[in-house]
Amino acid sequence: MTRYIAGRVLWIIPVLFVVSLLTFLLMHSVPGGPWAREKALPAPTVLRLNIKYGLDDPLPVQYVNWASSLLRGDLGPSFKFADRSVNDIVGEGIGVTVQLGIMAFLLSVLVGIPLGIFAALGHNRWPDYLSTGISVLGIATPTFVAATLLILLFSVRLGWFPTGGWKGPETWVLPTVALAGFPIAVIARYTRASMLEVTRKDYIRTAHSKGVNDRAVVTRHMIRNALIPVVTILGPTLAYLVTGSFIIETVFGIPGVGRYYITSISSKDYGVLMAMTILYAFVVAFLNLVVDVMYAYIDPRIRYS
Amino acid sequence: MPEPAGRRGTEPATTGYVKGTYMSQKRLLALVGVFAIMAAACGGSSASSPPAASGSPGESPAASGEASGNLAADQVLRLYLTSEDPKSLDPALAEQSNDIAILHSLNRGLLYFDKDQNIVPALATEMPKVSEDGLTYTFTLRDAKYSNGDPIVADDLVYAWKRLIDPRIAATYQAIIADVEGGQAILDLPKEATDADIQAAVDKFGVSAPDPKTFVVKLQKPTGYFVDLATLWGTAPYQKKWVETPNFTEPENYVSSGPFILKSWSHQAEIVLAPNPNWYGTKPTLQEIRYHIGGDPAASQLAFEAGEYDMLKAPPDQVPTIMANPELGPITKPIATVVFDYWGFDSSSEDPYKGNPHKVGPTANRHFRRALAMAVDKDTLLATAYGGQGQVAGSPIPPGIPGYQEDIGLKYDVEAAKGELTQALQELGVSDVSQLPVLSFGFNTDAGHDVPAAFMQDQWQTNLGVKSELKGVTFEQFTTERPLLGYSIARNAWGLDYPHPDNVLRVLFHSQSGNNDEGYNNPEYDKLIEQAGAMPLEEALPLYNQAQKMLVEDAPAVFTRWRVSNYEIRPWVTGADPTAQDSENYGDLFFENVKILEH
Numbered sequence: 001m002t003r004y005i006a007g008r009v010l011w012i013i014p015v016l017f018v019v020s021l022l023t024f025l026l027m028h029s030v031p032g033g034p035w036a037r038e039k040a041l042p043a044p045t046v047l048r049l050n051i052k053y054g055l056d057d058p059l060p061v062q063y064v065n066w067a068s069s070l071l072r073g074d075l076g077p078s079f080k081f082a083d084r085s086v087n088d089i090v091g092e093g094i095g096v097t098v099q100l101g102i103m104a105f106l107l108s109v110l111v112g113i114p115l116g117i118f119a120a121l122g123h124n125r126w127p128d129y130l131s132t133g134i135s136v137l138g139i140a141t142p143t144f145v146a147a148t149l150l151i152l153l154f155s156v157r158l159g160w161f162p163t164g165g166w167k168g169p170e171t172w173v174l175p176t177v178a179l180a181g182f183p184i185a186v187i188a189r190y191t192r193a194s195m196l197e198v199t200r201k202d203y204i205r206t207a208h209s210k211g212v213n214d215r216a217v218v219t220r221h222m223i224r225n226a227l228i229p230v231v232t233i234l235g236p237t238l239a240y241l242v243t244g245s246f247i248i249e250t251v252f253g254i255p256g257v258g259r260y261y262i263t264s265i266s267s268k269d270y271g272v273l274m275a276m277t278i279l280y281a282f283v284v285a286f287l288n289l290v291v292d293v294m295y296a297y298i299d300p301r302i303r304y305s
Numbered sequence: 306m307p308e309p310a311g312r313r314g315t316e317p318a319t320t321g322y323v324k325g326t327y328m329s330q331k332r333l334l335a336l337v338g339v340f341a342i343m344a345a346a347c348g349g350s351s352a353s354s355p356p357a358a359s360g361s362p363g364e365s366p367a368a369s370g371e372a373s374g375n376l377a378a379d380q381v382l383r384l385y386l387t388s389e390d391p392k393s394l395d396p397a398l399a400e401q402s403n404d405i406a407i408l409h410s411l412n413r414g415l416l417y418f419d420k421d422q423n424i425v426p427a428l429a430t431e432m433p434k435v436s437e438d439g440l441t442y443t444f445t446l447r448d449a450k451y452s453n454g455d456p457i458v459a460d461d462l463v464y465a466w467k468r469l470i471d472p473r474i475a476a477t478y479q480a481i482i483a484d485v486e487g488g489q490a491i492l493d494l495p496k497e498a499t500d501a502d503i504q505a506a507v508d509k510f511g512v513s514a515p516d517p518k519t520f521v522v523k524l525q526k527p528t529g530y531f532v533d534l535a536t537l538w539g540t541a542p543y544q545k546k547w548v549e550t551p552n553f554t555e556p557e558n559y560v561s562s563g564p565f566i567l568k569s570w571s572h573q574a575e576i577v578l579a580p581n582p583n584w585y586g587t588k589p590t591l592q593e594i595r596y597h598i599g600g601d602p603a604a605s606q607l608a609f610e611a612g613e614y615d616m617l618k619a620p621p622d623q624v625p626t627i628m629a630n631p632e633l634g635p636i637t638k639p640i641a642t643v644v645f646d647y648w649g650f651d652s653s654s655e656d657p658y659k660g661n662p663h664k665v666g667p668t669a670n671r672h673f674r675r676a677l678a679m680a681v682d683k684d685t686l687l688a689t690a691y692g693g694q695g696q697v698a699g700s701p702i703p704p705g706i707p708g709y710q711e712d713i714g715l716k717y718d719v720e721a722a723k724g725e726l727t728q729a730l731q732e733l734g735v736s737d738v739s740q741l742p743v744l745s746f747g748f749n750t751d752a753g754h755d756v757p758a759a760f761m762q763d764q765w766q767t768n769l770g771v772k773s774e775l776k777g778v779t780f781e782q783f784t785t786e787r788p789l790l791g792y793s794i795a796r797n798a799w800g801l802d803y804p805h806p807d808n809v810l811r812v813l814f815h816s817q818s819g820n821n822d823e824g825y826n827n828p829e830y831d832k833l834i835e836q837a838g839a840m841p842l843e844e845a846l847p848l849y850n851q852a853q854k855m856l857v858e859d860a861p862a863v864f865t866r867w868r869v870s871n872y873e874i875r876p877w878v879t880g881a882d883p884t885a886q887d888s889e890n891y892g893d894l895f896f897e898n899v900k901i902l903e904h
Binding site for chain 2: 030031032033035036037038039040041042043044045047048049051052056080081082083084089092093148151152155156159162163164165166167249250251252253254255256259263266268
């Protein structure tokens, strides 16, 4: 197992290299640059900006410079925020985004899984339809609609929570709920489907015929087995949540890093863009590894050689 | 987000354990539908009033703007800045409206504005002495200190001005003080210039400090708008030792020369300003200005309605709703801005413009352009495409700015337009309008320009039979191709950096100007502008008026709209002086004058 984990960890490095290289090339192939303005900057100014930020070097040189400073832990300058480095920018926001992501993840799991179980157990009766209805709403409602509605209802009309910002627990509630909406729905659907499949298994019939009472069948046999496929999607779900949602962070004005995925592209902030992409790739790769390892613990039939 | 795979549509056989009654699918859909409608209905109702106590005695209705009453104990002004952090609070590198909004409060230079937009001395004791030949400006500094207690000396001005134009700093606004002697030479330094070359050129830059209280600027040639340049945020003084402090723009290090200091900056979240104890002007009554950063404009409106802000620039698309709201309408004030919209025509003549080969189209013909300009019903354009917001324009210089001329624009007149078109066709040697090529009509997408563009395309088709093809492209592509005359008609806009006709008439339409996206080339116009640029404003105005009239008649563009900002202001905010140059909030040029009343 240790060898397996070590091997997987080492694999992350070439993955990151390829992702960063592809991103770098794509980034530079898009027309325009960080100096595009409504009215074109004078040519001498653009020249000086390119010199200052090393954009006049050939692309391979730029990439190597970026990669070598990355290895030294320096993510480079931000092309948009002139006073701060990418390290500063990501450092400021990452804590907030990760906290929000983890809270939303916990909420999604704590609500989504029971919702799915509830649905499966009440299959084709009102629990199933209620749960399905909630899931459909969660999947179908665009995040910005859900977020704005939450603000309108709970902040403006009821005044229970502030409309945005990130200052204390009362500002955490609405963004967490809004962010968790979609994952709850998906986890619930997945859990429900998985539970229903487990219901048909022979070992469940065996348990019933042994006289095990319904509650014990559910808790001791069904849930555990049903959760194995669900664990598969929890990894990417956590990755998605922890790296932040542009929409949630924008609508609620949360100072995280999620917004930079979109804004760094439109403002061509190459430094932040590269950092964000590497971050996301790393988180996804790492969490997939965690999930795979957890599999081995959850399901004794799985062994990694 | 991974989708649950493969199970859709396959219902497992029900065992005895999970059997149940079958609920009609239709009933479920009805339930969900009712739920959705209820949610929408909740969302659409009017906002609740802010959690404010009843008004204090003596408060006049908000419409008058100058309420009276007792001052509140908490002098805190809560505002919304923008959805993103300022790009930079380094005076040399600041360029966006949110950077400048904060800098107005943090730093003041030699000269500044009063509430009527006249240029008045700030750090300078009086307006500068100008030499006979108009080339040398001498400023005398008053006794003043920075927020750190150090005296403000002329050497700091020399340092700041040189740093603004220094190629190694690569400030986006570096060219704005190129009129100073040696400025153009610095900008023209080639790529291969060594650090020593650059330093030598910067050392020769025409600013000097013969003594700590005297600052002297030597210009390349007489420049009438130079006093405007001395009001800009980038020309305010600051110390070399401040810039050399690591993270000098962070609150713990920031040194201010203006009425406020940077008390805290929680990045992408909040900026808080507090009074500068060493400020030499009107002492601020406010104890704090809290700028919230983040969220989008729609969310900021919700926050305002929930009572989280004392003032807000209303999001443009919500203005009609806000004005119709009985609680918000009366407290909303429209203020003219320095921004205007125009639609440029490729006006360059036969010869390739600035070395760029391009296809000369019918817009090279003056009569044709005049026809296009006269065929647009701007009132309807404003009402339909812009929701009635703004003012119909006929000329570029906006109201309230020196050089503004009322009613000199080409009027909407379809018959006259057709007359111009006939003349144009004759001169172009084309027998009928249908034989003209289809004009390329460019604009950038995702910025709300599609509707006005479509309107104008339709006007030209219906009124004149002139066909154009809409080309909506990305911002980067558009801003690259437009100056290269890639379009016959191109959407454009401009916000003045200083309130002087030069910043519109020369910067946008002089034939050698880098911002002349239309290739407009009129030697007579150029001469007028150059002459006027050498004279002080009052003397220059008649020339600028003449030039603007000429410009409008030549129609290198059709000027459609002067933008107006609508500010919602709670009645307890008093003392604010709005100007067209307000960056993000009502009266943000002079927040030292604002007071909060009891409420």
